[in-house]
Amino acid sequence: MPEPMPPTTRQPPLSPSELDRLRPHVVNLSGGKFSSSGVFQTSKKDVNAVFATHLPAFVAEHGGVVPVVFYAHGGLVGEQSGLRIAATQVEWWKSNGVYPIHFVWETGLAGAIAGAVGDWAQGRRGWLDEAKDRVLELAARFGQGQAIWGQMKRAAEAASAGDGGARYVAEALGAYCTAHPDTISVHAVGHSAGSIFHSFFIPAALKAGVPAFDTLSLLAPAVRTDVFEKQLVPLCGQEVKLLALFTMTEKLERADTCLGAYGKSLLYLVRASFEPEEFSPVLGLEECLRADPVLSRLFGLSGASGGIADIIWSKATGGPLTNRSTSTSHGGFDTDIPTMDSVARRVTGSSRIQSFPITRSRGDELWPVPGPATPRRAGTHHALCVGINAYPGGDALYGCVADAEAWAAQLTAAGFAVRTLLDAEATRQNILLELLDLVASSVAGDVLVFQYAGHGTYVDDLDGDEAESGNEEKKYDEALCPIDFREGNLIIDDDLGEIFDQLPDGVSLTAFFDSCHSGDGQRRLQLLPVDVEDLSTASAPHGRRARYVIPDKETSEKYRAKRGAPARAGKRALAREVLFSACKPTEVAYETGGHGDFTVAASLLVVPSANRLTNGEFLAKIREAFSSQPRQNPDFNGPRAAKSRVFLAPLVAAAAEPTDRPPGTASGTIPAAITALLDPAASPGGGTDALAASAGTAGSASVAASREADALDRARAAAAFLRAAADFIDG
Template identity: 40%
Template sequence: MPDTTATARGATLSAAQLTALRKHVVHTEDGRLATAASARPRTVDDFKTTADDVKRMVDVDLAAFVDQLAKKTPAGEAPPPVPVFIWAHGGLTDKAAGLQTAERQVGWWKKNGVYPIHLVWESGFKTTLEDVVRGKAGKRGFTDLTDLAVEAAARLLGGRKFWDDMKVDSAGACLPSIDGGTAGGAYVLAAALREYMAANAGAIELHIAGHSAGSIYHSHFVPRLFEGDDKVDSVKSVTFLAPAVRVDTFEATLLPLAETGKIENLSIFTMNENQEKRDNTAGVYRKSLLYLVSRSFEAEKDAEILGLEEHLRRSGRTMAYLGDVSERLVLGPVARGRRSSTQATSHGDFDNDEETMMSLARRVVGVPDSGEADHVAVFPSRARDVSEFTPAPRPEPTGARGAAPRKLALCIGIDAYPKDPLSGCVADAEAWAEALGGAGFTVESIHNADATRDAILRAMLDKVSSARDGDIVAIQFSGHGTFVPDLDGDETDAFGPKDEALCPVDFRDGQLIVDDDLGAIWDAIPEGVSVTLFFDSCHSGSVNREITPAEFETRKIPAGATPRMTVLDADEEAAFRQERAASPTDAFRTAAWKRVVDVETDRAAVPRVQRADGREVLISACQPDQVALETNGHGVFTSAALRVFAQTPTLSNSEFVRTVIDILDDTYEQRPLLSAAGDLNARGLLSSVRDGLPAAASATIETNGHRAPAEMRTAAIVAILRATADLLEAGGD
């Protein structure tokens, strides 16, 4: 049932209030303006903004406000420019809350002689984040997990997609009409302001501000003011509160404008590093939301975020502009005069903190830090309109150091693919389950229709994150593998922009598991936990090239054998892109996505380094340029691996792989691959980290049954760096 009023924490907006807000709110959905709107909206759903509304807002409503103030100017004096304040809210603010915030602030700004314009943009991110960090994200919930597990869950179970959606929406709001569709709301606003300022020189000055993800929005909006023959001479100020924009995006879009004086004053209010790490998101994640953005929602883990002090200080160029003690950088909580004070102690506090908003207002209206009387009206602060969440108790993890190690296993097998079924994967999973059960493991199995992307990722994360010091975890997968377009820009090898992927049963609907997804799970492995992965599929082992169906003819595939490999068609690739917020079927969103990626210049600029503390061992069915096969009702790798496991279960990881290779010999053009960091290759197969290394530990990872020469070791290292488990990404806490 649709909303009948705008509500936020019990407050409501009447139809009269909604109508009045049409003079001050530009509302967009997916970045676009509406094609029609009611002049007298009665509900939240009714409230829409058209291009004509935006032009009227500037040419009529703003112009009338300017004329009204001009009449108060003493005779013989030129009226000063009227400040126009343009606000973009953060990603945790929905439409109703955005309208409520506008209603509360519009009157305050106007009392201070400022004309406010609020950019209200749709976002489902708040609901998604609640689902991720609360019990809906996993069968056990996440209140008893580490921050690493919360980061993995947030990345995999919806948070990453919605963050990308938000960035696309903000960039789309700043695009012109494409293919005859409606233009972005901020694009139309920028054009209207440029035209008005060109026709009314000196009548207004522009002040831009945004909280959290609002900084992303403005990174695309502000440059639009400097385009065209009627471009503005300057923007008086840009102020960000706890900005969630990437540093590289900021340095590509706004910093050059500030360095050249086109933005006369650019400043940031945010928390100091200690306070960011004392913050709490939803009572579950024990840091500020900006750390979750950096580690979970951006394309690469630990992306540099403008609102995090430790990231700011690594950016020489940005810090050279901001400085440590100037008004340009305010690290709170701090009381530093009338223009640079904030008492915000949580990420969500800034846009409701009286000290922060009063400092912002004094900058906009030009009140100095000391001296003349402070004539700014008091900010109407109150309980937050948008609660970030009610903190929930966080129980201590089950288990304790020193307890007897547990053995936990997950076995996954998929034969029932709709278009290209297999015949030995469920049998593989059942055989592994029997073997591991006989070795003392508690086994969970997922087969066929139950093996969806969501179910697989939840089960993997559950196994990994619930383990404790000394536990042994085994995860087995048998099914198809494939390649998907690399949408992050992080796969830069010579074979082209592709990500390796495992195929859940619903993969043709875009529900694939890419190597980066798995890397997020392995990063959540607790200290002291041993994890071994047995993946029997094509592209399961550090694959760095695509094998097309035509190439099968050149492979040594015995009669009766079936490759565990599939290729996505155009529609299936489109479905994958859609699931990852990069739809190729919508020209507007495609253009917005390109704009986002173009200014994220550090996505693939720094090569990722293999984690020295990687805790997972990946034993894959084949080498990067080979095909995993099944025959006689089982995977070729699984049959050999289980034979070795039954006869000599005490081998080291490297000895196990060499023995499997010896069994396969030359019958199949398939050589298993071991990917492991540090001394894990020499550790006992499925052993606890409490167990010592074998006396004669080998220092070399061998993948083909022979001592590898230097060039082969180099190739193996390159392969490891591309492992499905994504050993490259730095560990978390």
């Protein structure tokens, strides 16, 4: 699994005297509530003192209508960085006759995101540049990206609702405006995720009696366009008198970096990985603004007339003094002198201001420096084996962990380095991240295997990728069921397709699925099976049992809520991976005698078939084992030419044709041991133990054979396999 990233150099914390000077100007929040811990605490008493003492004194000192600015920092910074932003800005604002109030809302997303993505962002993988960004997006999406970002958004909204700290500030501000009319003007500035914060604070303040916000300045806003259009667009030109958006052109956004490795700005990572709907439009991206008719009209883009809001594209060095910006990074707007000076001119209504002080960019503090790349040696064999028995409630299975262990033993015997995820380890997040790691770490010449044994099911097709032209019948996505699937955490064929699409050229990936709805796990069109619901009922631990669950209403609703309505639709390009599945898409996969029927047939063929049979011949051997048990029909999916490829052989190997076929593998009947295992009546009580014995005995010898290429070891491996087969038959 990814390792945590090394800490970066930080500026020293503020001194006690510096913190005391911030007391009249900072509202510290945690989870939307007043913070009662950390280095800086805020209480209702502190807020009351601002509006009863500190602000009136500032107004009396300066006279006239005094601007009051509410600043919300971005989501990347933690408490210390938020306080330092305030310390940098407070005296500057005051020198320009503005009373500042900073919301420090303790988000600290940079460290959390870096920790979630781990060493995917440290340059250790050796990917091609064009593939690296998508791998990082998937790592963030499958990891904790959505949870971290979602928690931050909920805190932003909660701050201005109920007993939130920002709501208390809004009510105190409204009361002040009512008691002291025409003495202050109200302004808001939000950087990055600060735009999300203000999307809820501004409506709350207006509801609390604040007459209007004279200006709203958003710097590289990370708020979703639909949230912005709901919360703030109706206010523009009236309660929000003047809106200005400072952001980079698409060219500069794509030239920016974050995480020390991601080759675009944070906003691209946000829309690809952090929102429930993949590729959700974000306000700060030029392409999203121009594609939205409402926003195009609002900002007068693409020839639209009547724009009532200003947009300043960095780099803007000419034109009005209120429209300057030279930031070339997402995190740099709040330290960019032309940007901050333009904001100050808007707030004060004057061109004569004290310029923003030169400060050190916080970019080097936010993201760790990538470590040196250490690509893996080409030609390695790696596998991920997943088996789940301990499903909660009535969903338990009995042979899947044994299946994964059997596959792991046989693949080890074939020379693979194997990782396993069993029962509680096999969450959606862990499975997808381990699979992504398997794929993203590979280089040309590698051979990969992904094996899954557990429940399968189906769910509504949310993105329309299963739709068929001219066919209005409802379509579904096939899904694997991690241990936590009842919480909506399903792995659909689209998820697997996203990962498989990252396969580098020259890498072979073979998947083995021993589950229902496994017949086409790579995102291709399938109809809903209508005959299997009655086959998912529980049975005796070692009796016949279907690996299938019905997606009940609660599970389906949780799944839909977590995934949203994906904006990205369409089928994949031609897949390069191959899949051997336990059954056809409209059939049911069974387990009998403590093992999956498909695993019994297929796993024992791995060692004698690898680098000898073709994929098509391997499939024929599996199907032969089921010829007397036609209740399920193992299937193959992949590029048409893949059937003629050598089974588990490197794609770039010099020898492309099967060679050195041992007697009894490429032709003739399959080992009788496999047939015996598929029929418990033929080997009462011996199935599970016999499969384990075969894996262990053949495994140790075959590992030596593959590593040492020693004739004696080859003979011992063959003899061990034959002895195991004889045991099966005699059992």
